[in-house]
Amino acid sequence: MATCACEINACVLCEDRIYSGLSKEQVCHIREHLVREMYEPHEVLFREGDEATSLFSLRSGQIKLTTSMPDGRQQILRLVVAGQLLGIETFKAQRYPFTAEALTDVVACKISHNDLRQILELNPAVSLRLIESLSQQLDQAESLIRDLGLKTSLEKVSSFLLSLIPQRGDPGAELPLRLSRREIAEMLGLTEETVSRVMADFARRKIIGSGKGYIRILDRKWLGETAGVRNDSTAAGLRVVAGHS
Numbered sequence: 001m002a003t004c005a006c007e008i009n010a011c012v013l014c015e016d017r018i019y020s021g022l023s024k025e026q027v028c029h030i031r032e033h034l035v036r037e038m039y040e041p042h043e044v045l046f047r048e049g050d051e052a053t054s055l056f057s058l059r060s061g062q063i064k065l066t067t068s069m070p071d072g073r074q075q076i077l078r079l080v081v082a083g084q085l086l087g088i089e090t091f092k093a094q095r096y097p098f099t100a101e102a103l104t105d106v107v108a109c110k111i112s113h114n115d116l117r118q119i120l121e122l123n124p125a126v127s128l129r130l131i132e133s134l135s136q137q138l139d140q141a142e143s144l145i146r147d148l149g150l151k152t153s154l155e156k157v158s159s160f161l162l163s164l165i166p167q168r169g170d171p172g173a174e175l176p177l178r179l180s181r182r183e184i185a186e187m188l189g190l191t192e193e194t195v196s197r198v199m200a201d202f203a204r205r206k207i208i209g210s211g212k213g214y215i216r217i218l219d220r221k222w223l224g225e226t227a228g229v230r231n232d233s234t235a236a237g238l239r240v241v242a243g244h245s
Contacts, residue, residue, distance in 0.1 A: 026123070033115040038107050041178070045086075045100040045108075052090030054110050058082050061106035062164075062176050065098045076179070076187045079103070083167025087113075103178040151227075156188045157198045158227035161208065161217065177215040 039045060045056065048067055063080040077098055080086050090096055120127040164175045185192045202208045207223060209216040
């Protein structure tokens with residue numbers, strides 16, 4: 001791959017496989033449209049109702065997506081981790097349907113919807129590979145919806161913990177966990193007491209290790225079997241399969 005002026009790498013929008021079949025000049029032209037941005041914890045990338053202008057590819061860190069409830073409360077919709085895309089939901093929309101807030105230090109690649117649209121129109125191969133990445137995220141989003149109605153508390157918490165693992169990097173590394181037990185409970189449709197009990201049980205059984213603001217997955221295989229998750233060698237990340245006992 002060409003060395004481009006942007007010097008951006010290690011994100012979904014910069015991967016070699018996205019540009020397979022393109023010339024070095026074409027790759028460099030596309031990557032010139034990417035902007036590297038950094039955010040601190042609690043910094044907002046965009047707010048619900050803001051004009052939708054850009055797509056983000058998360059390189060590192062965690063972002064929470066929230067929406068405002070009629071009574072003024074904030075409901076967490078999901079977390080975005082390294083290797084995932086953010087903002088494709090608004091590719092043709094006028095406004096962002098949620099607020100994106102950094103939970104940790106965040107590094108992201110950003111491209112405007114207008115620039116992305118031109119790139120996809122001129123490069124059908126890039127379009128297909130981007131669709132593949134998006135389909136994986138859609139699988140995960142659909143599985144979360146199924147989790148709320150089909151899975152037991154044990155399976156829900158297991159799925160949530162697995163969702164914290166970045167699509168790239170060491171799955172055994174310390175993972176940021178900046179949500180409170182109450183926020184996790186609201187996200188999963190459980191009580192705070194249930195989440196606390198399940199997490200404590202996982203820690204006692206050495207399935208996870210935890211400290212202030214982080215968690216470590218010690219037995220990923222057990223969590224995957226409990227949650228109904230399989231590793232797909234053709235996918236970049238985990239894909240969750242619905243199921244309950």
